[in-house]
Amino acid sequence: MQNLSTQLKKAFDAYFEAPIEAWEEFAAHCEPMIHRKDEVLKKQGNSEKYFYFIEKGSVGVFLWKENNFVCLDFAFDGQFCCDYMSVLTEEPNDLELVALETTKVHRMTVENFRKLGDKSIGQILMRKSAESSFVDKQKQQIDLLTKSSEERYRELCQRFPKVELRVAQKHIASYLGITPQSLSRLRRKHA
Amino acid sequence: MQNLSTQLKKAFDAYFEAPIEAWEEFAAHCEPMIHRKDEVLKKQGNSEKYFYFIEKGSVGVFLWKENNFVCLDFAFDGQFCCDYMSVLTEEPNDLELVALETTKVHRMTVENFRKLGDKSIGQILMRKSAESSFVDKQKQQIDLLTKSSEERYRELCQRFPKVELRVAQKHIASYLGITPQSLSRLRRKHA
DNA sequence: AGAAAAAATTACCCTATGGTAAAGTTTTTT
DNA sequence: AAAAAACTTTACCATAGGGTAATTTTTTCT
Numbered sequence: 038m039q040n041l042s043t044q045l046k047k048a049f050d051a052y053f054e055a056p057i058e059a060w061e062e063f064a065a066h067c068e069p070m071i072h073r074k075d076e077v078l079k080k081q082g083n084s085e086k087y088f089y090f091i092e093k094g095s096v097g098v099f100l101w102k103e104n105n106f107v108c109l110d111f112a113f114d115g116q117f118c119c120d121y122m123s124v125l126t127e128e129p130n131d132l133e134l135v136a137l138e139t140t141k142v143h144r145m146t147v148e149n150f151r152k153l154g155d156k157s158i159g160q161i162l163m164r165k166s167a168e169s170s171f172v173d174k175q176k177q178q179i180d181l182l183t184k185s186s187e188e189r190y191r192e193l194c195q196r197f198p199k200v201e202l203r204v205a206q207k208h209i210a211s212y213l214g215i216t217p218q219s220l221s222r223l224r225r226k227h228a
Numbered sequence: 229m230q231n232l233s234t235q236l237k238k239a240f241d242a243y244f245e246a247p248i249e250a251w252e253e254f255a256a257h258c259e260p261m262i263h264r265k266d267e268v269l270k271k272q273g274n275s276e277k278y279f280y281f282i283e284k285g286s287v288g289v290f291l292w293k294e295n296n297f298v299c300l301d302f303a304f305d306g307q308f309c310c311d312y313m314s315v316l317t318e319e320p321n322d323l324e325l326v327a328l329e330t331t332k333v334h335r336m337t338v339e340n341f342r343k344l345g346d347k348s349i350g351q352i353l354m355r356k357s358a359e360s361s362f363v364d365k366q367k368q369q370i371d372l373l374t375k376s377s378e379e380r381y382r383e384l385c386q387r388f389p390k391v392e393l394r395v396a397q398k399h400i401a402s403y404l405g406i407t408p409q410s411l412s413r414l415r416r417k418h419a
Numbered sequence: 420a421g422a423a424a425a426a427a428t429t430a431c432c433c434t435a436t437g438g439t440a441a442a443g444t445t446t447t448t449t
Numbered sequence: 450a451a452a453a454a455a456c457t458t459t460a461c462c463a464t465a466g467g468g469t470a471a472t473t474t475t476t477t478c479t
Contacts, residue, residue, distance in 0.1 A: 167358035167359040167361075172370075182299055182371070186435085205456075214372065218458080221471085409429085409466085410465080411427095412429080413428090413429090415428095420479105423478070423479090426473100428472080436465080436466095438455080438464100443456105
């Protein structure tokens with residue numbers, strides 16, 4: 038468990054710049070959990086029950102659209118994830134979280150996460166959490182509006198090395214906003 | 229000034245669900261200001277100096293890309309806006325805020341906004357602010373990934389009635405992620 | 420008001436991506 | 450190990466949107 042603390046602390050430092058008490062409080066309420074590939078951590082249409090820290094593995098955030106799914110986000114080792122919109126609005130939401138490989142997480146109930154938010158130290162945690170989530174989303178929007186799918190693919194591969202090996206092409210394609218066929222073409226061209 | 233209070237309060241209620249003390253504190257530090265069309269409220273590469281509440285008019289958030297600009301966001305009457313990424317990171321940022329028509333704002337220095345954030349009431353304000361900004365961005369990302377430019381255009385027109393009359397087509401086009409020529413075609417088709 | 424500048428529209432052709440289908444590959448199931 | 454299912458690649462054609470340029474309309478400047 039000491040190992041988690043080290044890694045969790047590192048994630049906090051990179052992500053939040055929150056005071057040390059905040060992550061201690063957070064860590065104290067975490068429960069370890071293992072999810073196999075394709076296991077659904079949060080189902081579309083439900084309210085989010087947990088806030089996750091990924092120790093090892095990866096999780097995809099999906100939106101089901103007609104018969105297809107669109108991948109809105111990936112989260113890998115050392116990152117946090119959840120259907121944050123559901124947490125914030127306290128309502129059911131259509132995002133679906135799925136393990137993309139065997140994944141070890143530490144999760145905290147949203148109930149506890151919210152209770153944390155009532156304390157002043159948690160207030161800061163919640164704020165930092167929302168702020169960094171916003172910055173990430175803003176970057177994604179900028180990429181979608183200003184970069185070609187080829188650029189976006191190359192940057193994704195840089196940001197998450199080996200992502201092509203760990204995550205199905207179809208998920209990467211939908212994340213980029215293109216079809217698997219188009220991604221396949223891109224890959225062939227610049228292989 | 230009573231008028232502002234009413235409208236500002238309304239904006240808070242719609243946006244933040246923050247306690248009444250938060251917006252009173254906010255309103256107390258605001259300074260009224262009028263910007264003419266095309267006036268730059270925040271220049272690319274600078275740090276954000278103000279946090280704005282728009283009483284009447286509109287502001288565009290732009291990112292300059294090569295010789296062009298891309299519109300990332302619009303803000304109209306009763307909304308807040310700023311280069312939020314710069315405020316959060318406390319660093320210079322490339323977004324540029326421009327008045328799209330004659331616009332009356334009430335602005336607060338980021339310095340004061342941050343000081344507010346140190347009080348517990350401001351902590352909540354900052355958190356709510358980040359949270360609602362995140363939700364907005366998430367929605368934008370979803371639209372970009374799941375909807376056609378035609379759908380996005382129609383929804384933009386619904387969300388901000390008369391937007392086609394108040395804002396230049398080229399800005400709307402870049403917000404949608406297409407060229408003015410393509411937007412022109414769309415408009416002709418469904419006029 | 421008239422001239423100049425900027426923006427919007429239209430047109431033409433071109434390219435990136437979509438849709439469908441089929442072939443090849445990998446993974447899962449039995 | 451064989452069969453089935455799922456995924457990836459390839460191919461072919463269709464289409465939305467881009468690039469350039471010319472024309473018209475609107476806005477700005479003098």
